[in-house]
Amino acid sequence: MEKFEFTKPELEETEGILNHLRDTINDTLKPDDELRLREQLMKAIEEGHIQRDVFGLNPVLQALRTAQIAVDEIGLKRDGVLATLLFPLVINGHQTVDDIENKFGTSVAHIIQGLVKIHNLYEKNPIIESENFRNLLISFSEDMRVILIMIADRVNLMRQIRDTEATEAKKEVSEEASYLYAPLAHKLGLYQLKSELEDLSLKYLEHDAYYMIKDALNATKTSRDAYIKSFIGPIEEHLTAAGLKFHMKGRTKSIHSIWQKMKKQKCNFEGIYDLFAIRIILDAPVEKEKMQCWQAYSIVTDMYQPNPKRLRDWLSVPKSNGYESLHITVLGPENKWVEVQIRTNRMDEIAEHGLAAHWRYKGIKSEGGIDEWLANIRSALENNDDLQLMDQFKMDLYEDEVYVFTPKGDLLKFPKGATILDFAYHIHSNIGNTCVGGKINGKAVSLREQLHSGDTVEILTQSNQKPKQDWLNIVKSSKAKAKIRLALKETRAKDGLYAKELLERRFKNKKIEIEESLMSHVIKKLGYKETSDFYKDIAEERLDTNTVIERYVELRDHDSGVRQAESAENFEYESPNEQFTRKNDDVLVIDRNLKGIDYKLAQCCHPIYGDDVFGFVTVSGGITIHRRNCPNAPELRKRFGYRIVKAKWDGKGSSQYAITLRIIGNDDIGIVSNISNIISKEDKLTMRSINIDSHDGLFSGNVVLMIDDNSKLDALIKKLRTVKGVKQIIRI
Template sequence: MPMEEKFIYTDKERELSEQIFEGFKETLGQTFYGTDLPKLREHLNKVVSDNNIHRNVFGLNPILCSLQTAAIAVKDIGLNRDSVVAILLYQSVQEGILTLENISKAYGEGVSKIIHGLIRVQILYQKTPVIETENFRNLLLSFAEDMRVILIMIADRVNLMRQIRDVENKEAQRKVSEEASYLYAPLAHKLGLYQLKSELEDLSLKYLEHDAYYHIKDKLNATKKVRDAYISSFINPVSEQLKTAGLKFHIKGRTKSIHSIWQKMKKQKCAFEGIYDLFAIRIILDSPEDKEKMQCWQAYSIVTDMYQPNPKRLRDWLSVPKSNGYECLHITVLGPDKKWVEVQIRTERMDEIAEHGLAAHWRYKGVKAEGGMDNWLASIRSALEAGNNLEVMDQFKSDLYEKEIYVFTPKGDLLKFPKGVTVLDFAYHIHSKIGNQCVGGKINGKNVSFRTELHSGDSVEILTSTTQKPNRDWLNICKSSRAKAKIRLALKETQIKDGLYAKELLERRFKNKKIEIEDSTMGYLIRKLGFKEVSEFYKQIADEKLDPNHVIEEYQKAYNHVHNLNQPKEAESAENFEFESHTTEYIKNNDDVLVIDKNLKGLDFSLAKCCHPIYGDPVFGFVTVSGGIKIHREDCPNAPEMRKRFGYRVVKARWSGKGTSQYAITLRVIGNDDIGIVSNISNIISKDEKIVMRSINIDSHDGLFSGNLVVLLDDNSKLNMLIKKLRTVKGVKEVVRI
C-alpha cells in the first residue's frame, strides 16, 4: 500500500498565516479569551504534524484559506471571536478530528452552534440541488439557523474567488464562479455587503467571461486620465459652492464596477463607448444626525442650480429609505460637455452603512422592516441595535423559518410549502394524477406514509398505484389549499363517474323487471332511505354498500304507498258527480259518459299520475293505446295537447255519488323562513281528522323556504279548504297544487 503524501506547509504560507494571527491580536484582542489563540495555534500545528490535512481541489492550503476567510469576516463584515474560532476549527470537525462536544467545552456553545450550522449547509450541497433559484437562497437562510453561518459562507467564497485566478482546474473554477454569481453575490447584496457583492460579481465575470472582463478593464484603463480630468472639472465648481454654503464634506468619483458596465452593455445592446454613466460623483457630508436631511437637500439644491437635472432620474431614498436601510439622494445632471453624470448625496453615517452594511450597522440606527425574506434579512440590522458587536446574532432567529419550508424533488429542484405540509401535499403539487394515485413516499430514501409531515431540506419521492383513489379523509391530511382544491375536484369527478355507473346499473335492473322508474317516487324513496344527497345514494350502490334488488323492493313499496295502492281500488273509486259541460266540445259523436265508480266492473281505468285527479275535480277520460282509460283533470297540463291531437280518444267522465276514498295530493309551499313555520303547517293538518299528512320536505335558503307537502284527503273541497288555511299561516307566501 503506497504511503500517503505528506502535507507541506510552505514558508510563504507560514509567513502569511503568522501575519493574519498577529492581525487578530490587534483587531480582536479584547474579545478573545486568554488561552484562545495559543490553543488554536497548538491545534492547527498538531493537525499539520499529524498529517491530518489535505490541499483542496485547487491545491490550496485549507488552514491558510480558513485564516484568510476569518480575516475577511473580521475586516469587511465585522464578525469576531466566536466566528473566527468556528472558521478555524470547522475543517477539523469535518475531518472527524474534533467533535462539537469538544468544541463546546473548550470554546463555548456559540462556536459549536456556528460549526453545526456550517455542517448542515454542507449537507444541502450533497443533495446536488439546483441552486440558482430564489428558493435555494431562502432554504440556505432557514437551514443555517444562525445568520453568522451565511456571513462566513460569503467571506469564504470571496476569499476562494481571490485565490483561484491561476488554478489549472478550470471546471471547478467555473462552478465556484457560477455559484458566486447567482447565490453568494445576491446574498451579499441583501445583507448590505455591497463591496463584497461587487467583488464577487467582478471576479465571477473575470473567470466566466474572460474576454468581456478584460475588454472593459482595458477600456477603463485607457480612458482613466480623460475620466479623471472630467471628474475634476465637474467637482471643483461644486466644491466651491458647498464651501461657500458652510457645509463640511468630501467628494469622490466612483467608477462603476466592470460587472455593472457589462450588464449595461448587454441590456442596452451597445459597445463600451455607448455607456455614458461610467462613473458616479459621491458627495459625502459630515453632518450631525439631526441636520442630515436638511443638509442633503441643501447640497441637492446647489448641484441642480449649477447643472440641469433630469427629473425622471431622481431617486429619493432619504425621505423613505430602502427596506435594507440604504439612505441616499440620487440625481442625474447634465455636466460639462453635455454629458449626463449621476450624483449621489449622503452623509458619513449613510455612506458607512451603504459601503459596509451589516458590519457598520451597530454604530448607527437602522430601519426596521417587516414581512418577506428580503425585508427579514434587512431587519437583521435592527436586531443589532442591542449591543456594540455582532454577537447579538446568537439570539436572532428567522421567523420565516417557522412559516415556510423548502424541500427537494428527486431531480434536485426546490419547492416552497407552508410549514406542516405532508407527503400528499407534495404529490398534488407535482401533478393532480400523482396526487390521486399517491400511496406513500420516500423521505431521504426511507419509506413513509403519505400522512408524514415534511421538513426543510427533505428529499421527497412519491410512490403511486393505479388502483389508488382519493377519499374525503385526504382533505384532513393535506394542509395546502392547492392540494385540497385538487382533491375536491377529484372526488367530484369520481362521484359523477360512479353515480352515472350506478344509475345505469339500477335502470338496467328495473328494465329487466319491466318496472318503469317514476322520478317523484324515486326521490321519495331516496329520502326515505335516509339520503340527503342523490349522489350519495348512487355512490353507495357503486360501492356495493346498497343492493339494487333491495332498492327495487323498496321502490315498489314506496310506489304503492305514494299512489295509495295498498288499499284495494281506493284510488279508483268515487260516487256520482256531474261532469262539467265544457268538455263536450272535444267529444265528437259520442254522448256516452264514463261514470267513475269503485264498483265498476269490466272496465280498466286508473287515475293519471301527471295531474293526480281527486273526487270533486272536473275530469275527462283518455283511452290509452293498451285499451285502458286514464282519468285526467280538466286543467291537466297535458289536456290541451291530448284534445288537439287525439280528440277522438277523449271521453266524458264524472264521479259517481260521494267520494269515499283518500287521494295523495302534493302541495308546493313557499314563504319566509320563520321559526316554527313547519310546526304551524303540521298543526293545521293534524287538527283535521279527515286529512293525513304523508310527508313534508322543506329546504331553506337565504331566509326563504320552499317545500313539498304530500297529504291524503277525500275530495277537492277538502283540498281547497286546506289551501285556504295554509295561506293564513304567518310567513307563507304561496300554496299551489302540483
C-alpha cells in the first residue's frame, strides 16, 4: 500500500484551517483537545489508516474543510468540529466510538455514531430510496448535528470534484446533492449552501445548460445593473427622507432556479423576466423591526404599483426554519415586474445562514448555547412523514394556494397541487367529465398536469370521454372530487341499465322468462351483496351472461324438482383436492381447426396456449375452456363434476391471447420505463395497455399483453422480476 503523504499546498492549507478553527471556536475547546487530535491523526497516518478517496482527495484536509464550513456557515462548535475530524479515523478502523468517547467525551462520540450509521447505509445501498429515509431520520433524530455535518461535507465535496476524472462517482455525488442535500439545506434555512449545492449539481450534471445561462447572465449584466440602478434610485431617496437607516442591493437569481423556471415555463432564457430581486436591508433595533419594515413597504408601494396576489408576509408569522422577510412584487419602469424583499440586518443574517444565525446574532458562543438551536432544528423536521421526506420538504416551501387565469383573464384560486382536471370541474361538470387534457400558457399538457400561480389555462374536451375512478386521485379540490363521485354514480347507473337490457335480451333469445325473486337469488348465489355491482360486472364483461343464465336455470329447475337424469355408468365422486379425472379417457383436443364443437376461452381466468386446462359443458351445449387453477374451478368441480371434460392443446399455438399481469413494488425512478422496455424487446408479444398507480412510495398496476403461449409468458415474468423495485407479479 502506498504511503499517504501531504503535498506542500495541502500542508499549508491544513495549517491555515487549523489556525482559523482555533481562533473561531477556541473558547469552547478543552485544553488538551488539539494535542490529542494531532496525536490521533499522526498515528493514523503512520499506521496506514489514512488513504486518499476515489477522487484522489486528502481525507484529513477534506475533514478540515468540512469543519470550516460547519463553523463559518452553520455555526457548529467544539463537539461538531471534533466529530467531523475524527470520523474518518473511525471509518478506517483506527479508532472505535468507545475510544473517542474516552478521549473526547460522550457528545462527540454520539455525533460520530450517527455519522457511522449514515456511512453504513451508503455502503449497503448508495442510492437514496424511500426505504432508506426512515433510517436517515432515525439517525437525524438522535443528534441534529449529524444532518448539519452531512450537508457541510457534501458542499465541500462538491467544491472539490470540479476537475475529477472519476465521472461516474462525480455524477452520483451530484445527483444526491440535488435530490437530498439541497432540500435538507433549504428546510433548515441554509439558503447559501442550498443554492451552491443546486448550482454545482447543475454544473456537473447539465454542463451545457449551466454555461448557457451563465454566459447569458454575463451578457445581460450591464443592462440589468443599469435597470436596478434606475429602479432603486428613487426608493433610496424616499427611504432616506423618511429617516430610515438601510442599504440596498440587487440579487440575481441562482443559475439553477433560472434553469428550473425555463423548464417549467418551457421557454428560453429571454422568456424569463424575473431574473433578479431587490433587497432592502434595514438597520433597525429589534423592537422597531416590524414597524420599519412595513414603513418601507408603504414607501415602495406608493411609488410602484404592487401585485397584491404576490404579497408574502413572513414578518407576522416566520417560516418554521426561522426565515423572516416581507416580499412584494411591483410594476417598475418599462412595465417590468420586480420582486422587492424587505428585512432587517438580523433577518438577513438568518436568511443567509439559517437557524444558526439566531444564536450567533445573540452572541452565544458556548457549546451549551446551541442546544436550543438544535431543538428548533429538530422541531422543524419532526413533522415530516418519513416515507415522503423529500416531498414534504418541497410542500413546506411553497404557499398553500395557486392563482391561475382563464383564457378570458378571470383569476381563479385553487389549492396547492391542483391539476388541469380541477380547473375543468371548476368551470362546469360537463367540461370536467369530458376533459382529456388542456393547455398551460399555450402548451398542450395532460389532465394530470399541476397548476402554478400565473398560469393561463385552457381545457380540451372530447365527447366520448367519461370519468374514471382514478380521477379521484388526480384532483385536489373537494368540489372536483364531489362532482367526479356524482358522475361515476351516474355512469354506474347507465351501465346498470345497459347490463340489465343486455341480460334480458339474452334470456329472451333462449326463450327463458325472468322472475325477479329468482334473479335476486341468483345474484346472491353469485356472491354479490349489491345488485348494482352485479350489473356493473356484466357491463364491464367481468361476468359472463351465459354464467348467469346457467345459474338461473339450475336454481329454477332445482326449485321445480327437475333433476338431470344420469346413468350409474357416468356417476363419479371427485375429491376437491384431486386433479380432474373422469372414468372415460375422452379428451377434448383444442385446435384452431376444431370444427363441430362450439368452444370459447373463459373470461374469468383467460387461458392461453400451454396452460393446463379443462372444459366445462354449458347449458347451451358449448364448451368453455378454463385453466386448472381458475378461481372458479373448485366450485365447478364440486357442483357440476358431470359437466367437466378433459382438454389439452394440440400442435403449436399460432394465435395470440390476451392476458393481464398485476405488478406490485416500490415506486422507483424509471420503473415504468424499465418494465415497458423489457416487454417491447420481446418477439411476438404486444402490449395493449399499461396502467400503474403510485401511492406512499408503492406502485401497483395492470399490464395487458397479447402473447402466444405460456412458455413465453413464464420467460417474460422471470425477466420482469429482475426489474429493481418489482416485488410481486400476479397473472389475473
